[in-house]
Amino acid sequence: MNGFMKKFLFLIILFCALFACIAKATDAEVVDKIVVVVNNEIITQREIDVILSPIYGQYRTTYKGEELIRRLEEARELILKQLIEDRLILSEAKKQNIAVEQKEVDAKINELKKKMGSEGDLENMLNEQNLTLKELSERYKEKIIIRKLIDQKVGAKIIITPLEVKNFYNAHKDEFLQPEEIKLRAILIKPKNEQEGGSVKSLELTRDILKRLKEGCDFEGLAKEYSDGPWAGEGGLMGYVKKGDLLPQIEGIVYNLKEGQTSGIIQSQLGYHIFKVEEKRAPRSKEFSEVRQEIEEYLYREKANEKLKGWISSLAKSAYIEFK
Incomplete structure (x- = not known):
């Protein structure tokens, strides 16, 4: 089984x-x-x-x-x-x-x-x-x-003694690795009614948003105004994501961006995406204080x-x- x-x-x-x-x-x-x-x-x-x-x-x-x-x-x-x-x-x-x-x-x-x-x-x-x-x-x-x-x-x-907890941590440090993470903001423009040329209009809107971002407009403000995504109310803030959390065609692009960089337009079955990398966290071993309660449990x-x-x-x- x-x-x-x-x-x-x-x-x-x-x-x-x-x-x-x-x-x-x-x-x-x-x-x-x-x-x-x-x-x-x-x-x-x-x-x-x-x-x-x-x-x-x-x-x-x-x-x-x-x-x-x-x-x-x-x-x-x-x-x-x-x-x-x-x-x-x-x-x-x-x-x-x-x-x-x-x-x-x-x-x-x-x-x-x-x-x-x-x-x-x-x-x-x-x-x-x-x-x-x-x-x-x-x-x-x-x-x-x-x-x-x-x-x-x-x-x-x-x-459960403190020594038991510490010894377990020392013997299993490889199990407490924090993978690489990136903090993302996202704008999603969903295709509208196809019969009314909605897909073309959605793409045109996404291109206009990207143009405004390149001109220096605030990503957070544009996300609140235009995004159809679930994080629109938070200015597109998705929080931290790790590899495997995103669609493959999106992950391959955003993980190659540097901090502060904005992607181009990425199309998926959901619609048209634009991402901004707010922060990148390198892989690291979690400190004992971070996992002590988890080990005790x-x-x-x-x-x-x-x-x-x-x-x-x-x-x-x-x-x-x-x-x-």
């Missing part, structure tokens, strides 16, 4: 694990049989199918035949593993009487309302899925309980993942797990 598909699958599972109870079921009838029992918790076939459904939708555009079947089976195994781990933690959290206040659940519901657009949109979605707000709240409550226990058993016990995630795996493994050893 390539990196993109792994990342896609991971994100889908995380999303669906939280919203499994509100995801759309497939049109086919789903038999809600018990697949696994974890202590006093259960995992049903419906849960697995609901999470697998969007993955199937993605995979069938990429894979066919036996390859599709194999990929889906891999996805199903990963989903089931994730659900078992979820139930192990939930079971342990209930043993330890982890408490959740209603206002914490309400906050999550309100976040979802904002994403949906309004309370009415949320109610319509719940009605379509034959779900109640109480059921949704219960699912959120479980997730909050799980997160609290993980924070207690894993997060609170992780320590990375080391924390690595330790947290390792500790979480060990803790879940210990829970599994003492748990009752039965596959039906």
Whole structure:
């Protein structure tokens, strides 16, 4: 499985694990049989199918035949593993009487309302899925309980020392290279109605703007007045860009300009462009102070993942797990 598909699958599972109870079921009838029992918790076939459904939708555009079947089976195994781990933690959290206040659940519901657009949109979605707000709240409550226990058993016990951070930086300096960047302003004139000779008029306007720039007119002012680009309101200021950010036919020209220089007219599928290089930054190694927080977060995630795996493994050893 390539990196993109792994990342896609991971994100889908995380999303669906939280919203499994509100995801759309497939049109086919789903038999809600018990697949696994974890202590006093259960995992049903419906849960697995609901999470697998969007993955199937993605995979069938990429894979066919036996390859599709194999990929889906891999996805199903990963989903089931994730659900078992979820139930192990939930079971342990209930043993330890982890408490959740209603206002914490309400906050999550309100976040979802904002994403949906309004309370009415949320109610319509719940009605379509034959779900109640109480059921949704219960699912959120479980997730909050799980997160609290993980924070207690894993997060609170992780320590990142300054020496660890510094040593990581010294050992991975090549990973903290800042590539060459240029600060650009841009004017974009989009072609107008072709039937009225709009393309010719757009080119004539661009030529006139370029002429005025050569005569000393202010690039920022002309961009605000004439540009059709998304940065027109900021005087055409695009900010810093690096290689790969621009269209190839544009990049090859602007990267050869010196600071303060203005390009000629460059045509692309978007229209007619004029660029000005405000500043050029040479490649450099980022200072430790610039990346310290990034390194701390990375080391924390690595330790947290390792500790979480060990803790879940210990829970599994003492748990009752039965596959039906």
